[in-house]
Amino acid sequence: MSNKINFTSLGCPRNLVDSEVMLGILLKAGYEVTAEPEEADYLVVNTCAFLESSRAESKAEIADLLECKKESAKLIVTGCMVTKHRAEIEKTFPGVHYLLGSGDVEGILRAVRSDQKGEVVGSARSYLEAGEIPRQLSTPGNYAYLKIAEGCRKGCAYCIIPKIKGPLRSKSKEQILKEFRGLLSQGVEEIILIAQDLGDYGKDQGDERLSDLLKELLKIEGKYWIRLLYLYPDEIDEPLIELIRSDDRILPYLDMPIQHINDAILKRMRRHTDGAQIKGSITRLREAIPDIHIRTSLIVGFPGETEEQFEELLSFIKEYPLNHVGIFTYSQEEGTPAGRMEEQISEAVKEERKDRLAAAQQVIVEELNQKMISTQLEVVVEGYHPESDLLLVGRYFGQAPEIDGEVILNDWECVETFGERYLVEITDANGYDLIGRVLKPSRSKLKLINN
Numbered sequence: 001m002s003n004k005i006n007f008t009s010l011g012c013p014r015n016l017v018d019s020e021v022m023l024g025i026l027l028k029a030g031y032e033v034t035a036e037p038e039e040a041d042y043l044v045v046n047t048c049a050f051l052e053s054s055r056a057e058s059k060a061e062i063a064d065l066l067e068c069k070k071e072s073a074k075l076i077v078t079g080c081m082v083t084k085h086r087a088e089i090e091k092t093f094p095g096v097h098y099l100l101g102s103g104d105v106e107g108i109l110r111a112v113r114s115d116q117k118g119e120v121v122g123s124a125r126s127y128l129e130a131g132e133i134p135r136q137l138s139t140p141g142n143y144a145y146l147k148i149a150e151g152c153r154k155g156c157a158y159c160i161i162p163k164i165k166g167p168l169r170s171k172s173k174e175q176i177l178k179e180f181r182g183l184l185s186q187g188v189e190e191i192i193l194i195a196q197d198l199g200d201y202g203k204d205q206g207d208e209r210l211s212d213l214l215k216e217l218l219k220i221e222g223k224y225w226i227r228l229l230y231l232y233p234d235e236i237d238e239p240l241i242e243l244i245r246s247d248d249r250i251l252p253y254l255d256m257p258i259q260h261i262n263d264a265i266l267k268r269m270r271r272h273t274d275g276a277q278i279k280g281s282i283t284r285l286r287e288a289i290p291d292i293h294i295r296t297s298l299i300v301g302f303p304g305e306t307e308e309q310f311e312e313l314l315s316f317i318k319e320y321p322l323n324h325v326g327i328f329t330y331s332q333e334e335g336t337p338a339g340r341m342e343e344q345i346s347e348a349v350k351e352e353r354k355d356r357l358a359a360a361q362q363v364i365v366e367e368l369n370q371k372m373i374s375t376q377l378e379v380v381v382e383g384y385h386p387e388s389d390l391l392l393v394g395r396y397f398g399q400a401p402e403i404d405g406e407v408i409l410n411d412w413e414c415v416e417t418f419g420e421r422y423l424v425e426i427t428d429a430n431g432y433d434l435i436g437r438v439l440k441p442s443r444s445k446l447k448l449i450n451n
Contacts, residue, residue, distance in 0.1 A: 003031045005112070006040035008065070009138070010058055011048025013145045013194050013229070015079060016138065018127050019046045022078070022108040024134030029109055037065055042074050042112050047081035049164055051331040055081060059092065066095045076100065076111045080164045083125055102165065103127050125166035126150035130175060137186070142380055142419035143401055144188045148176050148213070149195035153203065154232070156259075157270040157338040158302065158330065161196060168196075168204045173213055180217055189419075190225040190380065192400070198228055199235020211239040218247055227400060229255040233281040234272045241288050251397045252289045256281070257297040261316040262309040265302055270337070275316075282320050293398035295324035300357060301350030302330045303341040310353050314360055321364045324404050329354050362431075365405075369429035378442045379407050379424040381415050394424070396434075404432070411437030 005026055009019035022044065023033070034040050043065050047058035058081050065075055074097035077089060083102045090099070098111035103124030110120065128150050129135070137144050152161050153168040183191055195201060202208030210231075217226065226249055233256055244250045260266055261275045273281075285292045298317075300310060317325065329350035332339050377396040385391035385408060392409040399405055407424060409415075415422060421442035428435040 002041050004034040004040050005031050005042045005044065006034050006037045007138075008043070008045040008061055010046060010061060011050065011054060011080065013192070014147050014150065014196075015046050015048060017135075017145050017147045017194070018079070018102070018105050019044075020135045020138050021105050021127070021129055021133055022046070023138065024136040025106065025108055026112065027136050028134045031112070037068050038070065040069065040073055042076065043069055044076045044078060044108070044112075047077060047079040049080035049084045050160065051328075051333070053331070055085065062089070062093050062096065066093060074098070074112070076108070078102070078105070078108070078111075082119075082121060084160075084164050086119070086121060101125070106133065125164060126169065128169055128171055129179070130171070137188075139401070140382055140419060141187055142382065143190035143192060144183050144186075145192045145194050146176065146179055146183065147171075147194050148198070149201050152196040153200055154197060154272065155270055157268065157341075158299065158333065158336055160333045160336055163335055165196065168200055170195075170200075170202050170205050170208070172205075173202075173208060173216060176213060177216060177220075181220060184220070184222060184224060189223075189421075190227060192227040192229055194229050196230060197235065198231045199240075200232075209239075210235070211237070211243055214240075214243050214250065218243075218249060222249075224249055225397070226250045227253055229400065231256055232272070233258055233278050236281050236285065241285060244292075245288050252292045253295070253397055253400065254285070254292065255295040255400070259297065259299045260302065260305075260309075260313055262305075262312045265305055265309055268304060268338075268341070269299075269302060275312075279316075279320060282322075293323040295326070295400065295404065296322055297326040297328060298357065299328050299330050300353040301345040303338055303345065304343040305330075305345060305353075314357060317357070317361060317364060321368060322361075323365070323368060323398060324400075325357075325361045326403075327354050327357050327361070365432055366429065369432075369434055372426045372434055373428060374426065376423055376425050376439065377407070377436070378421050379409075379436070379438075380421050381409065381412070381418055381438070383418050392438075394422070396424070405434065407434045407436050409436055409438055414438055414440060416441075 009016045045061050048054040076098045077096050078100040080102045082099045099119035100107050101121035104120045104122050105127040107120040149170040151166045151168045201210045258278050263274045379394040379396045381394040385393050392412045393406045423439045423442050424436040426434050426436045
C-alpha cells in the first residue's frame with residue numbers, strides 16, 4: 001500500500017492549526033499529501049461540532065469521503081464531533097477506520113498505521129502544542145495562525161464550546177514566543193493570534209495577560225503584522241488599546257463578538273457586558289484608533305427575543321456601523337442552559353430577522369466602502385482572482401483572510417511576486433469588496449532580525 005494522504009479541516013482556525021500539526025507529523029514520517037480524495041490511501045477529516053449546521057457539514061463530508069474513496073483506503077475521523085458525538089459517528093458510519101478525539105492530535109500516526117479499526121479519545125478535550133511537534137502550514141506563505149489558548153471560561157448560555165473543548169488552557173509565553181519566531185523564520189509576515197477568547201489568555205496561569213504577551217512579541221524586530229481574532233468586549237482594556245495605537249505591527253483590526261445589544265437578552269445569554277459597555281468599548285477604540293476596523297458576530301432569535309429587542313439590535317448597527325458583521329440564527333443546542341429555556345423562537349422568525357439585519361448591514365458596508373475610494377492602502381497581493389487571470393486579489397489590514405472581503409486589482413503591471421505588499425489606490429467598491437490599482441511595491445520583503 002502506498003502512503004498518500006488527503007486532509008479535510010472543518011470549522012474554526014483552531015481546528016486548522018490542529019490539522020497542520022497532524023499533517024506535519026505524517027509528513028515527517030514519510031507520508032505524502034494529495035489534494036484528490038480518490039487518490040488517497042488515507043483520508044483524514046477534522047470535524048466541527050459547534051452548531052447543528054457544523055455537525056451536518058461534518059457528517060456530509062464523512063459520507064462523501066466514504067463514497068468517493070478507493071476500496072483499500074482508510075478514513076480517519078478526528079476533532080470535536082468525535083469527542084462529543086462518538087457513538088453517533090460509529091453507528092452512522094461503520095466504514096470509518098479510526099476515531100481520534102480533539103485532544104488526541106498526536107495519535108494521528110498510530111491511527112494511520114493501525115491495521116485494525118480503533119479509537120483514541122482521551123480525557124483532554126482540546127490540544128495545545130507544547131514541544132517539538134512538527135507543523136506543516138496549509139495557509140498561503142504570507143500568513144499563519146498561532147493558537148495561544150484552548151477551551152473557555154466564559155459560560156455563555158447558548159454555547160457548547162466549554163463542554164467540547166474543556167476549560168481555559170493557555171500556552172506558556174515561552175512556547176508562544178518560540179512558535180512566533182518559527183513562523184517568522186519561515187517567511188510568514190502576518191501572524192493571526194487565535195483562541196476562544198484572546199482576552200482570557202493567561203488567566204489560568206496567574207498574572208499573565210494578553211497585553212503582557214503582546215509586549216514580548218513586539219520586542220522581536222521586523223515588519224510583520226499581528227492580527228487579533230476573538231476578543232470579547234469586556235477584555236478590551238486601556239493597555240491593549242494603547243499597544244494597538246502605538247505600534248503599527250498590531251493591526252487596527254479586532255474581531256469582537258458582541259452577540260446582541262439589548263441588556264435583557266445579554267443577561268439571558270450570560271454575557272459579561274451590557275449594551276452601554278459595548279457601545280463604550282467601540283467609542284473608546286474609535287477615539288484612540290480612528291482607523292480601527294471592527295468585526296463582530298450577532299445572534300438573532302435567542303429564546304424570548306421580542307420584536308422590540310430585535311429592533312434595538314437593528315438600530316444599533318446603524319448607529320454604530322461596524323466593518324464586518326457575521327449574523328447567526330440562534331441554534332438550540334442540547335446541554336446548554338439556553339437550550340432548556342422556554343420561549344424558543346420559530347425558525348421562520350429567526351430567518352426573517354437574519355435577513356433584515358443582513359440587508360441593513362449590506363447598506364452599511366457599501367457606505368463604508370465608498371469612503372475608502374481614492375485612499376491608498378498597503379495591500380498583500382495573494383494571487384489570481386478565481387474567475388479571471390486578468391485580475392488579482394489581495395487584502396489590506398481591515399480584511400482578515402477567508403472571512404472578510406478582498407481588494408480586487410484590475411491594474412497590476414508592477415506586481416512581481418504573490419505574498420508581497422504593494423501600495424494600492426482604491427478606485428471603486430463592489431459589494432463587500434474593494435477595487436484598486438497597484439501603484440508600487442510597498443517595501444522590501446520582511447527580514448527577521450535578532451531571532
